[in-house]
Amino acid sequence: xxxxxxxxxxxxxxxxxxxxxxxxxxxxxxxxxxxxxxxxxxxxxxxxxxxxxxxxxxxxxxxxxxxxxxxxxxxxxxxxxxxxxxxxxxxxxxxxxxxxxxxxxxxxxxxxxxxxxxxxxxxxxxxxxxxxxxxxxxxxxxxxxxxxxxxxxxxxxxxxxxxxxxxxxxxxxxxxxxxxxxxxxxxxxxxxxxxxxxxxxxxxxxxxxxxxxxxxxxxxxxxxxxxxxxxxxxxxxxxxxxxxxxxxxxxxxxxxxxxxxxxxxxxxxxxxxxxxxxxxxxxxxxxxxxxxxxxxxxxxxxxxxxxxxxxxxxxxxxxxxxxxxxxxxxxxxxxxxxxxxxxxxxxxxxxxxxxxxxxxxxxxxxxxxxxxxxxxxxxxxxxxxxxxxxxxxxxxxxxxxxxxxxxxxxxxxxxxxxxxxxxxxxxxxxxxxxxxxxxxxxxxxxxxxxxxxxxxxxxxxxxxxxxxxxxxxxxxxxxxxxxxxxxxxxxxxxxxxxxxxxxxxxxxxxxxxxxxxxxxxxxxxxxxxxxxxxxxxxxxxxxxxxxxxxxxxxxxxxxxxxxxxxxxxxxxxxxxxxxxxxxxxxxxxxxxxxxxxxxxxxxxxxxxxxxxxxxxxxxxxxxxxxxxxxxxxxxxxxxxxxxxxxxxxxxxxxxxxxxxxxxxxxxxxxxxxxxxxxxxxxxxxxxxxxxxxxxxxxxxxxxxxxxxxxxxxxxxxxxxxxxxxxxxxxxxxxxxxxxxxxxxxxxxxxxxxxxxxxxxxxxxxxxxxxxxxxxxxxxxxxxxxxxxxxxxxxxxxxxxxxxxxxxxxxxxxxxxxxxxxxxxxxx
Ligand code: HEM
Ligand SMILES: [Cu+2]
Numbered sequence: 137x138x139x140x141x142x143x144x145x146x147x148x149x150x151x152x153x154x155x156x157x158x159x160x161x162x163x164x165x166x167x168x169x170x171x172x173x174x175x176x177x178x179x180x181x182x183x184x185x186x187x188x189x190x191x192x193x194x195x196x197x198x199x200x201x202x203x204x205x206x207x208x209x210x211x212x213x214x215x216x217x218x219x220x221x222x223x224x225x226x227x228x229x230x231x232x233x234x235x236x237x238x239x240x241x242x243x244x245x246x247x248x249x250x251x252x253x254x255x256x257x258x259x260x261x262x263x264x265x266x267x268x269x270x271x272x273x274x275x276x277x278x279x280x281x282x283x284x285x286x287x288x289x290x291x292x293x294x295x296x297x298x299x300x301x302x303x304x305x306x307x308x309x310x311x312x313x314x315x316x317x318x319x320x321x322x323x324x325x326x327x328x329x330x331x332x333x334x335x336x337x338x339x340x341x342x343x344x345x346x347x348x349x350x351x352x353x354x355x356x357x358x359x360x361x362x363x364x365x366x367x368x369x370x371x372x373x374x375x376x377x378x379x380x381x382x383x384x385x386x387x388x389x390x391x392x393x394x395x396x397x398x399x400x401x402x403x404x405x406x407x408x409x410x411x412x413x414x415x416x417x418x419x420x421x422x423x424x425x426x427x428x429x430x431x432x433x434x435x436x437x438x439x440x441x442x443x444x445x446x447x448x449x450x451x452x453x454x455x456x457x458x459x460x461x462x463x464x465x466x467x468x469x470x471x472x473x474x475x476x477x478x479x480x481x482x483x484x485x486x487x488x489x490x491x492x493x494x495x496x497x498x499x500x501x502x503x504x505x506x507x508x509x510x511x512x513x514x515x516x517x518x519x520x521x522x523x524x525x526x527x528x529x530x531x532x533x534x535x536x537x538x539x540x541x542x543x544x545x546x547x548x549x550x551x552x553x554x555x556x557x558x559x560x561x562x563x564x565x566x567x568x569x570x571x572x573x574x575x576x577x578x579x580x581x582x583x584x585x586x587x588x589x590x591x592x593x594x595x596x597x598x599x600x601x602x603x604x605x606x607x608x609x610x611x612x613x614x615x616x617x618x619x620x621x622x623x624x625x626x627x628x629x630x631x632x633x634x635x636x637x638x639x640x641x642x643x644x645x646x647x648x649x650x651x652x653x654x655x656x657x658x659x660x661x662x663x664x665x666x667x668x669x670x671x672x673x674x675x676x677x678x679x680x681x682x683x684x685x686x687x688x689x690x691x692x693x694x695x696x697x698x699x700x701x702x703x704x705x706x707x708x709x710x711x712x713x714x715x716x717x718x719x720x721x722x723x724x725x726x727x728x729x730x731x732x733x734x735x736x737x738x739x740x741x742x743x744x745x746x747x748x749x750x751x752x753x754x755x756x757x758x759x760x761x762x763x764x765x766x767x768x769x770x771x772x773x774x775x776x777x778x779x780x781x782x783x784x785x786x787x788x789x790x791x792x793x794x795x796x797x798x799x800x801x802x803x804x805x806x807x808x809x810x811x812x813x814x815x816x817x818x819x820x821x822x823x824x825x826x827x828x829x830x831x832x833x834x835x836x837x838x839x840x841x842x843x844x845x846x847x848x849x850x851x852x853x854x855x856x857x858x859x860x861x862x863x864x865x866x867x868x869x870x871x872x873x874x875x876x877x878x879x880x881x882x883x884x885x886x887x888x889x890x891x892x893x894x895x896x897x898x899x900x901x902x903x904x905x906x907x908x909x910x911x912x913x914x915x916x917x918x919x920x921x922x923x924x925x926x927x928x929x930x931x932x933x934x935x936x937x938x939x940x941x942x943x944x945x946x947x948x949x950x951x952x953x954x955x956x957x958x959x960x961x962x963x
Pocket of ligand 2: 443
């Protein structure tokens with residue numbers, strides 16, 4: 137087969153449907169990555185317009201351009217959009233687009249999940265836009281502190297839009313994080329061991345693990361606050377055993393890691409671009425990986441520095457202050473590694489490099505003011521002033537927007553296959569840089585003079601007018617610069633001329649395919665032996681196109697790639713992907729129906745929507761099952777490999793594992809909340825405990841353990857070729873018994889709107905019941921598959937996945953039942 141025929145054949149297998157139809161049915165990572173990026177930058181535009189409105193209002197004292205209510209919506213929506221609808225999705229889009237190309241594979245681990253995540257993001261974001269359009273947008277500040285956002289002080293629907301819309305959007309972040317983790321660990325080019333991975337993949341891996349452990353506390357907080365608002369269960373109300381500080385803990389448990397979730401991918405871009413621009417290799421690859429990991433780890437121990445003024449005990453203040461200054465160390469290691477890389481190379485000042493320099497100046501100033509506010513007495517003065525707003529923009533704009541602009545200019549030739557026509561970008565950079573520093577240096581200054589953040593106006597006597605005016609004018613200069621970048625990109629995409637294949641002479645694999653990239657990325661998969669394969673094998677692109685790598689002979693019309701051993705990159709299995717489908721968008725729409733039903737209080741719709749999601753999920757999984765064993769397959773270069781779906785460690789098993797990591801963090805945060813209220817909140821112990829029952833406790837724990845044991849037994853029997861049903865049916869029965877125990881617990885609770893204790897137990901019990909039902913559903917599904925002949929000793933992936941979930945159920949059942957019954961027994 138020659139290169140052209142191979143290309144035509146692969147294109148026929150991988151192409152998306154033409155036109156708008158393709159948008160709704162594509163599961164291809166290049167399409168979805170672009171859609172993510174375009175949507176994210178659209179939201180950047182909306183957030184930017186809001187920022188302009190804020191600055192216009194603040195430009196002069198006693199301004200009446202917008203009223204206080206609208207102003208509150210503007211700054212809340214600006215912060216919310218920038219953090220949740222721009223920064224995180226922009227990272228997701230970039231990583232979705234780039235990772236498979238950099239890792240030398242054909243798609244991400246779960247293509248349909250990529251699409252589902254995108255549509256959840258699009259629909260959730262649209263909900264918030266609708267709220268903004270109708271003037272009922274959230275207005276409690278981007279961190280939504282109760283009691284301000286509680287049912288008493290914010291009775292309108294505004295806050296619900298935030299809690300529900302953002303939770304909807306977070307689903308897409310969790311989907312992406314699961315997908316990136318599995319893809320980076322298991323879907324790489326053969327031979328690419330962990331230490332040969334492109335540095336961007338390391339950063340994406342660390343970021344994904346942080347999303348999995350950082351977002352669940354916020355999701356929990358949002359659920360609790362929404363339940364408090366909709367049903368009156370008191371979690372944050374001090375007079376009923378709640379505590380509004382619980383929200384602050386849950387929020388910042390997410391919020392601080394969030395800033396690293398935003399910074400680390402940007403650092404990944406910087407670590408990728410600098411060596412190429414300096415015509416050398418990255419200095420201290422191992423050190424950089426270690427410091428990214430250290431940052432991730434440390435960032436979970438810092439959240440209290442956002443709460444220095446809430447009356448935290450002195451020991452706590454000292455600890456979190458010290459921990460906060462400590463983060464400067466791993467950040468410093470990375471900055472010095474970048475400076476060292478430029479030092480040992482010969483930096484060339486191309487467009488991407490300008491924005492990298494913008495990053496250096498801005499981010500380092502932001503880091504320095506960060507160390508200042510980590511010092512408690514200083515923070516007591518600066519807290520809630522414009523100084524903080526200035527600091528956070530130096531870090532976020534410096535640490536994210538500049539690197540993203542560098543990344544755009546760096547990868548644009550790859551995406552478009554063209555080169556730039558005009559030198560608009562240079563002028564745009566100058567305007568952005570000057571405008572940014574004008575805006576926010578001024579805000580530091582006026583903050584130190586005492587201007588509080590989030591105020592809609594100030595008196596002329598304060599003397600802040602001039603400084604604010606400088607700030608506002610500068611912000612318009614910056615806006616013009618950003619608009620010019622947009623124009624530059626549009627011109628580039630439509631009128632510029634064809635460019636060379638690898639204009640920066642980079643060494644990583646994304647430059648080894650066609651440009652613009654083909655839907656299948658690589659005509660055959662490379663065998664990787666170095667960190668920069670294109671430096672060792674300059675003609676790699678041609679050799680891959682000629683089919684010299686793996687999977688270069690597309691005989692059967694199916695989308696294929698390889699799964700490798702996580703550490704060594706040794707090929708392990710052949711993966712067959714699903715093709716184009718509208719299932720993801722449909723499922724996201726039904727998921728949206730669920731969220732809408734809560735937002736609009738149409739509670740009859742809620743169970744219907746949930747059932748719809750469950751039914752679609754079953755169709756989703758059903759499509760993966762096959763009748764008949766396929767056995768080992770030829771993958772080229774004289775190798776045969778088993779199918780990934782035949783065996784214990786299928787892609788679904790890996791996905792479930794990391795999904796459970798996020799789930800366990802959610803559960804852990806819930807237990808933390810229970811313990812926090814118990815020990816810190818006023819109004820404890822509650823007047824009435826749940827009447828404890830040894831029988832229920834023992835029966836529930838016994839049933840959940842039995843279900844898990846029977847599930848494992850069924851897997852073993854299936855593998856040995858004996859009938860698995862003998863163990864599967866009892867497993868299902870035991871799971872149902874577990875569900876009954878949770879049901880009984882819920883029915884016997886003291887009134888949950890009377891005290892935070894009963895309210896928390898209600899959430900714990902509902903969580904347990906939901907999981908018991910879920911595992912029961914999975915077991916029922918597996919039984920159906922066994923009966924229909926969709927399993928065999930070889931096709932056994934489903935058994936391992938359900939066993940994972942039933943183990944999890946057993947663990948949480950033990951903890952929930954102990955948390956429910958022990959207090960009453962001791963009292
Ligand atoms: C495009 C240029 C930007 C300008 C001119 C700008 C301007 C502002 C201003 C003036 C405020 C303060 C509102 C007040 O407290 O009175 C603000 C708040 C904020 N900005 Fe920006 N910003 C920009 C970009 C960004 C970016 C890229 C991010 C994050 C990735 C961001 C995140 C935030 C957050 C989280 C707040 C706090 C909102 C709140 O207090 O609830 N901003 N911004
Ligand atoms: Cu922080």
